Amino acid sequence: MSFLRTTRCAAVLLAISVLGPGLFDPPCRASAAAGISPRPAPSLARPSTPIYTCEIVNTYPHDPEAFTQGLVFENGVLYESTGLQGRSSVRKVDVKTGSVLQMRRLPAQLFGEGVTVFGDRLIQLTWQSGVGLVYEKKSFRLLKEFTYATEGWGLTHDGRRLIMSDGTATLRFLEPETFKELGSIAVFDRNGPVGGLNELEYVRGEVFANVWPTSRIARIDPASGRVLAWIDLEALARRHTTMNPHAVLNGIAYDPRADRLFVTGKLWPNLYEIKLVPLNK
Numbered sequence: 001m002s003f004l005r006t007t008r009c010a011a012v013l014l015a016i017s018v019l020g021p022g023l024f025d026p027p028c029r030a031s032a033a034a035g036i037s038p039r040p041a042p043s044l045a046r047p048s049t050p051i052y053t054c055e056i057v058n059t060y061p062h063d064p065e066a067f068t069q070g071l072v073f074e075n076g077v078l079y080e081s082t083g084l085q086g087r088s089s090v091r092k093v094d095v096k097t098g099s100v101l102q103m104r105r106l107p108a109q110l111f112g113e114g115v116t117v118f119g120d121r122l123i124q125l126t127w128q129s130g131v132g133l134v135y136e137k138k139s140f141r142l143l144k145e146f147t148y149a150t151e152g153w154g155l156t157h158d159g160r161r162l163i164m165s166d167g168t169a170t171l172r173f174l175e176p177e178t179f180k181e182l183g184s185i186a187v188f189d190r191n192g193p194v195g196g197l198n199e200l201e202y203v204r205g206e207v208f209a210n211v212w213p214t215s216r217i218a219r220i221d222p223a224s225g226r227v228l229a230w231i232d233l234e235a236l237a238r239r240h241t242t243m244n245p246h247a248v249l250n251g252i253a254y255d256p257r258a259d260r261l262f263v264t265g266k267l268w269p270n271l272y273e274i275k276l277v278p279l280n281k
Helices: 002-013 234-241
Strands: 050-062 066-076 077-082 087-095 102-107 110-119 119-128 131-136 143-145 153-155 160-163 171-176 180-184 197-203 206-211 218-219 228-234 249-255 260-265 270-278
Touching: 050 110, 050 234, 066 197, 077 110, 077 119, 087 110, 087 153, 110 160, 110 228, 160 197, 171 270, 197 249, 218 249, 234 260
Parallel strands: 050 228, 066 110, 066 249, 110 153, 153 197
Antiparallel strands: 050 270, 066 077, 077 087, 087 102, 110 119, 119 131, 131 143, 153 160, 160 171, 171 180, 197 206, 206 218, 218 228, 249 260, 260 270
8 A cells, every 4th residue: 555545544544533623813824834745845935936826815614524525616616525434525605604504424435535516516536436426506416427537636627627736746637517528637737747736726727636644735727738837825724723733724615706716624623714925036
């Protein structure tokens, strides 16, 4: 078993630890620390690659028992996928209150992963079962299942194709009706392949990817696979990982109408609306 899988399995087994409130008001200003990575960490000090930190615009409640694996915003609400065997679900969540408006639990043997909205459907991955689930968005009624040969981690789309991560340095493109793989790209920066690609969000022509288990988000060119910039959220994540090392950053959602970016993490009691701020001007 690889280091990546071993570490992730350990995180799953221990992830039920209680997470403290960790509420802070000042803007987050991340350091240039690279954090922990399943590969040699990219140097965040290199001036040729833009680096961003964040300012907190708003802080909202989030279910502290939600092991967040996927997050997407549409029409004023969040759709969220949560993980862990026996606790996985797909949810509709009120952004401002954190209240769960609608929920469907997964069968106990399935571990929920990335989720995206495509038209009138919700599409959800599972981790190691090789099974994806397609729901009617309005009712959460299960419409169909599909299969894939890799692990399932993150999921988003560019309006034409589904974009999927599997925990490696590869992004895969799927046809959204048949789920046939259309192609793939290898994600890289100046140090080589960027592994651990997890939760995904498509933001203004770029793929934003949580890099598990770090506190960084890679901004990826989906045509070439090159990392265009890094978002370093170490200071924000430390509020939660200090209390529970398994409560890592994982969850990105974007509101294209209002140009709002949201982030959260596994077992975090908060959802943050953030503004990106250049760190290496």
